[in-house]
Amino acid sequence: MAMSTTSRCVLLLFLVGLAARAASGVIDGLLPNGNFEQGPTKSQLNGSRVMSPHAIPSWEISGFVEYIESGQQLGDMILPVPEGSRAVRLGNNASIRQKLVGLTRRTYYSITFCAARTCAQAEKVRVSVVPDSGVLPIQTVYTSSGWDCYSWAFKAKHTTAWLSIDDPDAEDDPACGPLIDSVAIKALHHPSHTKTDSMLKNGDFEEGPYIFPNFPWGVLVPPITEDENSPLPEWTIMSDTKVLKFVDAEHFKVPQGKYAVELVAGRETALVQEVRTTPGRSYKMSFAVGDAGNGCQGSLVVEAYAAQGKVQVPYESQGTGGHKRAELEFAAADKVTRVVFQSMNYLMKPDGTLCGPVLDDISLVPLPKKHRRLFL
Structure with a gap:
């Protein structure tokens, strides 16, 4: 029996799909x-x-x-x-x-x-x-x-x-x-920017390691001392032995998008990114702080700093999810500015496991030049 035109088209699309799959290399x-x-x-x-x-x-x-x-x-x-x-x-x-x-x-x-x-x-x-x-x-x-x-x-x-x-x-x-x-x-994939107006890369954490869909506990990201390449593109985890947790919206309360990070190790871990800046120019960084809806109750505090600017953002968590926005304005002192985030407190869930604040949706933009003198 002769193959119909429709059948031939379906077969051709199937073969093209197989060829594309083979050419794409490793499959996530x-x-x-x-x-x-x-x-x-x-x-x-x-x-x-x-x-x-x-x-x-x-x-x-x-x-x-x-x-x-x-x-x-x-x-x-x-x-x-x-x-x-x-x-x-x-x-x-x-x-x-x-x-x-x-x-x-x-x-x-x-x-x-x-x-x-x-x-x-x-x-x-x-x-x-x-x-x-x-x-x-x-x-x-x-x-x-x-x-x-x-x-x-x-x-x-x-x-x-x-x-x-x-x-x-x-x-x-x-x-x-x-x-x-x-x-x-x-x-x-190393994204150029998370938003068209943000100087930070992967500030929304939408690029990161593979998370198993059936596992409800996220994925730990090691410090730079153990992995200089970082499974969290553009970000560096500074610590001796502690980690941060990469979490997904399927199992956690995430402020924005599909992914975020949970700062689970208190002051023992810092999340860092370096960005090119103009000395003397003023900038504004905004970000979301909250809890992952995973039973982490208590006083969550995220400290953010860049150049001489610093802010501590408290968040009283009931462990059921939620977040708020925060901002930090600073003046760049060098051509490269290090942006740093840390959890100030150590917290545990009722089962005795470590937990901490969720961080997400970080953006950095230059302020109009008229703001410059406020920070010199």
């Missing part, structure tokens, strides 16, 4: 078998330990790697799994790796993965895409489930690369180590 979302639901056969396991390097489809393993099922008991500890029913645990000298294909050279990518510690208080996870690597501390837990999702960014040097996740520390018990689940990738 879960890596192949990124949730480890496809596992080893029984013959490839010794108890829960994986005995073959290629036993977990799409992954290559080395060292003491265990294949964990949700609810599995370790001593007096029951191991949960955040999504699906399976995860892996990295013991001594253990690593998992997957080959990333279809990368675009000189493009930035963010890896999102979820992790939970089991034995040690000071467990760490190392993420590597050669030549970049970062060691992410996971001793501070930001969710009541014990699982947190972390992000880490790299710049692609080639069209293919090996992503490796491992436990950099050796424990007394070779089976001790972090649980890993749900590994995803996302291409990052």
Whole structure:
């Protein structure tokens, strides 16, 4: 039977769609078998330990790697799994790796993965895409489930690369180590500006790491000491070991758009961006401060400063959402001005996990020159 014109058109569009998908390279979302639901056969396991390097489809393993099922008991500890029913645990000298294909050279990518510690208080996870690597501390837990999702960014040097996740520390018990689940990738785009009249880039935080749609706790963004590329384009997180949280409107109250950041670590973390300015020229920065509607109650205070200007913005939170606008006017002292945001207080939700104010919709504009003398 001859194919109709309509059928031929549909087939052509389908093939064009497939070609575009292939040409686009890496697709945002879960890596192949990124949730480890496809596992080893029984013959490839010794108890829960994986005995073959290629036993977990799409992954290559080395060292003491265990294949964990949700609810599995370790001593007096029951191991949960955040999504699906399976995860892996990295013991001594253990690593998992997957080959990333279809990368675009000189493009930035963010890896999102979820992790939970089991034995040690000071467990760490190392993420590597050669030549970049970062060691992410996971001793501070930001969710009541014990699982947190972390992000880490790299710049692609080639069209293919090996992503490796491992436990950099050796424990007394070779089976001790972090649980890993749900590994995803996302291409990052560095926007020129968030608004036509704003000098700041990504001030609305609409560009950031991948957030799993079924996970209600956001994604942690590491400090520059652990990741110089930053999964939050144009912004730098200044801290020794603490993070900030990237949150979405699907699970949190967000002042504007689809995404915002929650300052969960008090004064231990600062959010920073540098912007070109004219010395002596006056500027106005405006932004939204509120709560994420996640039960974080109490006195939230965000401090913002740039050049010699500083403002503290209080917000009394009932933990049910809401925000208010704030402004800071300052005069630039140099050709480059550093804009900084911090949470002044440490707060906890009723479940004992850290929380803080939500920050969003930041813009920076020059004021008319007649304002200049007010700040000199």
